[in-house]
Amino acid sequence: MPAEHSHPHPHDDPHHPLPQTRRAVRIGIGGPVGSGKTALVAALCRSMSADLRLAVVTNDIYTTEDADFLLRNGVLPAERIRAVETGCCPHTAIRDDISANLDAIEELEESLGPLDVILVESGGDNLTATFSKGLIDRQIFVVDVAGGDKVPRKGGPGVTSADLLVINKTDLAPLVGADLGVMERDAAARRGDLPTVFLSLVEDRAAGPVQDWVRALVPGAAASGALSPAAAASGATASAVAATPDSDPDRR
Ligand SMILES: Nc1nc2c(ncn2[C@@H]2O[C@H](COP(=O)(O)OP(=O)(O)OP(=O)(O)O)[C@@H](O)[C@H]2O)c(=O)[nH]1
Numbered sequence: 667m668p669a670e671h672s673h674p675h676p677h678d679d680p681h682h683p684l685p686q687t688r689r690a691v692r693i694g695i696g697g698p699v700g701s702g703k704t705a706l707v708a709a710l711c712r713s714m715s716a717d718l719r720l721a722v723v724t725n726d727i728y729t730t731e732d733a734d735f736l737l738r739n740g741v742l743p744a745e746r747i748r749a750v751e752t753g754c755c756p757h758t759a760i761r762d763d764i765s766a767n768l769d770a771i772e773e774l775e776e777s778l779g780p781l782d783v784i785l786v787e788s789g790g791d792n793l794t795a796t797f798s799k800g801l802i803d804r805q806i807f808v809v810d811v812a813g814g815d816k817v818p819r820k821g822g823p824g825v826t827s828a829d830l831l832v833i834n835k836t837d838l839a840p841l842v843g844a845d846l847g848v849m850e851r852d853a854a855a856r857r858g859d860l861p862t863v864f865l866s867l868v869e870d871r872a873a874g875p876v877q878d879w880v881r882a883l884v885p886g887a888a889a890s891g892a893l894s895p896a897a898a899a900s901g902a903t904a905s906a907v908a909a910t911p912d913s914d915p916d917r918r
């Protein structure tokens with residue numbers, strides 16, 4: 667597995683400051699359909715909810731499928747999850763008319779009190795989708811190796827400018843003939859100094875490198891390696907359920 671990009675440094679960009687007031691860090695998670703966005707949200711909730719105050723907003727076009735998945739898998743209490751039914755192309759609701767998402771965030775903050783992290787999952791879209799900076803503070807873009815090792819080379823704003831690029835499903839690379847070295851080289855060429863991490867949510871059930879990147883954005887948050895064995899174990903074991911394809915009893 668490529669190693670050079672596995673230690674992201676989220677504070678490196680002085681032109682893109684985090685909110686100065688002590689409000690939750692809002693993190694957008696975008697990427698193509700089925701790349702593993704909800705599985706990543708589930709893993710982060712499971713591995714961080716023991717010590718951080720989390721909430722999630724999901725976006726689907728016509729359903730509440732992703733929120734329902736998170737609820738069924740019990741990754742967070744129901745009151746911490748809001749579903750936005752966009753009724754339109756996913757990128758419209760995260761970039762052009764962000765009001766429904768902002769309302770959902772406001773409702774969560776009003777009902778739950780102070781939060782540390784709000785994860786906003788976009789509906790699955792194409793390589794052109796990006797979040798408005800009026801909605802989120804940082805953006806994670808998730809692609810997967812099953813689309814072929816050409817994906818980072820194809821670029822697009824998610825690949826080139828997301829604050830963190832996640833190349834997921836590395837466990838499938840041998841099955842689809844994807845060369846991770848090529849993906850690493852092309853991602854570096856497209857992204858310059860911006861970080862890229864390789865991930866398999868089947869093998870790394872706590873989404874370790876992504877979790878570390880998120881924790882580094884939260885003032886005072888412990889690094890995952892500094893957590894108590896119990897807290898660390900809850901993330902490392904329980905998120906397995908949400909990440910595996912056969913974990914959803916309702917999914918046919
Ligand atoms: N083999 C493998 N499967 C994965 C991995 N991550 C997610 N999956 C599976 O990929 C499928 C799609 O994952 P989701 O998390 O629903 O993807 P998504 O990006 O949220 O999909 P949309 O919201 O519909 O765009 C599910 O069956 C997951 O269990 C991984 O690392 N390896």
Ligand SMILES: [Mg+2]
Pocket residue numbers: 703704705732787790
């Ligand atoms: Mg999803």
